Amino acid sequence: MFAYRKPLLMTAVSLALLSQAASAEDQFFPITSYRVGPYGANGQSFYGGFVDYLNYVNLKDGGINGVKLVWEECETEYNNAKGVECYERMKAKAKVSTGPIHTMSTGVAYALIDKATEDKIPLAMMGYGRTDAVDGSVFPYAFPLVTTYQMQASAILKFIKDKEKGSLDGKKIVFLYHDSAYGKEPIVALQEEAKLNKFTLIQIPVAHPGNEQSAQWLKIRQENPDYVIFWGWGVMNQTALKAAQKVGFAREKMIGSWWAGSEEDTVPAGDAAKGYMAATWNVAGKDVPLIADIEKVVYGAGKGDLQDKTKLGTILYNRGVSAAVLSVEALRGAQAKYGKGKPVNGEQVRWALENLNITDARLKEIGAVNLLPPIKTSCTNHEGSGMVKIQQWDGAKWVPVSGWIEGNKELIHPLFKTSAQQYAKEKNITPRDCAKES
Incomplete structure (x- = not known):
């Protein structure tokens, strides 16, 4: 049901779109990826790790509280216009249920912030994107998570x-x-x-x-x-x-x-x-317990995404896993609030991303220590950490x-605050009162 196939490049529009069969009981992930072009090698590793973790959750746990993860992958070639086109192609499904979108492109993220807000589809900009989106009062659907x-x-x-x-x-x-x-x-x-x-x-x-x-x-x-x-x-x-x-x-x-x-x-x-x-x-490395278990569970079942298995455990592969871990933890949080065993929509995932509390203990529990720092978000802080090594x-x-x-x-x-307030003024946005949402 959730077997993954490599996207094919559609030369007419330089897009690749892969659709998986999804039902009302599935949790959908729109993936605006790039595996070709001048940055394709980087995207292969990152999105390989991301997809492998989604497969891992399905294989290891049967999904999230029984909700299977499915996804579409659309090739952007790290091109802003193609990134927007991919988003438009997938947003109808994402409006029903969605995981956070990871564009892995600051330019594409900039282009999608207003669209995603209007469509109520959250953008998870892990280590990239519009940094003033740390201010959730102005950017409710944009999350420059981990650090900026x-x-x-x-x-x-x-x-x-x-x-x-x-x-x-x-x-x-x-x-x-x-x-x-x-x-x-x-x-x-x-x-x-x-x-x-x-x-x-x-x-x-x-x-x-x-x-x-x-x-x-x-x-x-x-x-x-x-x-x-x-x-x-x-x-x-x-x-x-x-x-x-x-x-x-x-x-x-x-x-x-x-x-x-x-x-x-x-x-x-x-x-x-x-x-x-x-x-x-x-x-980097496969000595991280979660990475070792992905190799065992996913690649052992012949479901691995990487064609070049030497990339498994590399920095960008592990970073892709970290992005998927954060996304799945947000979905768990959304289900805990809005109903376990049910797919969640963009508004519900937005709430979960704004109320993340990924502790050291939780990271240890899932074997992801050193794949992420502890992260705690709020309406006023969509970054959640700010730490690097x-x-x-x-x-x-x-x-x-x-x-x-x-x-x-x-x-x-x-x-961040000054820039966000200027953006709000330019766009005629009335910032949310975070005090009322705490």
């Missing part, structure tokens, strides 16, 4: 500051970023941090897809910064690591975002990646080199 780009940037700076004996005064830091909505999101936070910590911030954009960076690294060599904070994605990442080696910039002084810290980035870069660091909220590539694997680090919430969260 701005809090991540602040946490990276806290890590660097600790390495520099508590001061960044007089330091020079380059922000090398993908010239897109994704790359630009943390800039306001970095600017505020630069004012507070008295370091010089140099911004250097890289055009999509990022396989040409000669001019950027020439400028970095000329500037000779103390550190490079790197916001890359896809082929841009391995290109940057090789370019850093070429100009003699120490990778130990280069710290990437969580979308620039996977095996897809480091393995192709070879020796150029050794010593490089990146933020993350999940560890820093990991380092030792030439063969990712090794955590810090515990959980929380960004400067007192500095960053007011930026």
